[in-house]
Amino acid sequence: MGNWKAIEPRKGKGWELYDLSKDITEQENVADRHSEILDRMKRFAQMAHQPVHEGTYSDQSLNQEDREAKYGDTKRPARRAGRVESLPREGLIPGENLKVARVSSEAKGNGKLAACALDGDPRTHWHTRFQGKVAAHPHELVVDLGRDREILGVRYLARQDGGWNGAVAKCEFYVGDSLNQTDKLVAKTTFKKTRAAQQVDWKPVHGRFVRLRILSEVNGGPWASIAELGVIGK
Numbered sequence: 001m002g003n004w005k006a007i008e009p010r011k012g013k014g015w016e017l018y019d020l021s022k023d024i025t026e027q028e029n030v031a032d033r034h035s036e037i038l039d040r041m042k043r044f045a046q047m048a049h050q051p052v053h054e055g056t057y058s059d060q061s062l063n064q065e066d067r068e069a070k071y072g073d074t075k076r077p078a079r080r081a082g083r084v085e086s087l088p089r090e091g092l093i094p095g096e097n098l099k100v101a102r103v104s105s106e107a108k109g110n111g112k113l114a115a116c117a118l119d120g121d122p123r124t125h126w127h128t129r130f131q132g133k134v135a136a137h138p139h140e141l142v143v144d145l146g147r148d149r150e151i152l153g154v155r156y157l158a159r160q161d162g163g164w165n166g167a168v169a170k171c172e173f174y175v176g177d178s179l180n181q182t183d184k185l186v187a188k189t190t191f192k193k194t195r196a197a198q199q200v201d202w203k204p205v206h207g208r209f210v211r212l213r214i215l216s217e218v219n220g221g222p223w224a225s226i227a228e229l230g231v232i233g234k
């Protein structure tokens with residue numbers, strides 16, 4: 001019923017009520033505070049002559065795949081606040097070892113700095129400069145891995161806030177030993193327009209710096225943005 005979910009875990013042991021609009025993981029039983037809502041839901045359940053089952057009311061994630069199939073990527077309704085994808089950590093060089101060594105531009109006015117692409121938080125993103133003179137492609141971000149490492153690829157997460165501006169399409173990756181010598185091309189790719197994490201693999205190569213050269217955006221816009229970037233390596 002709406003964003004409310006009521007369950008009776010065991011017959012006669014009392015009901016639990018969860019407000020899924022604020023508490024999607026069902027941590028806080030609010031049956032005491034909203035007895036009128038619980039009573040209405042219990043009446044519903046009695047009218048239906050069957051107990052209320054978990055997931056009956058508003059687990060919208062069950063419908064997510066249907067919705068994607070129906071609307072495709074471009075016309076999907078706005079994502080529910082609070083639901084984001086994240087970057088799988090397996091095989092990544094731990095994020096605390098990564099630093100921004102150089103960036104072609106960043107949106108300082110609203111805090112969408114290059115460091116946001118490396119902060120481990122999918123809800124923050126780097127965005128290229130869009131106020132004043134808009135920065136255009138190619139965009140570049142150079143990541144310092146702290147020391148020489150074996151590098152096998154990268155994982156990329158597009159912005160997770162509902163917008164697509166800057167989501168990366170065509171992109172090249174270079175590796176180098178020093179900040180001014182990142183000219184070894186290791187991969188070229190075109191990322192898809194998806195919120196899910198995407199991965200690029202290449203043959204193991206040694207270096208301390210990884211340079212992304214971004215050549216286009218998923219909708220043809222002039223910007224680049226990245227929620228999270230991880231480097232696969234040792």
Ligand SMILES: [Ca+2]
Nearest residue numbers: 116121124227
């Ligand atoms: Ca981030």
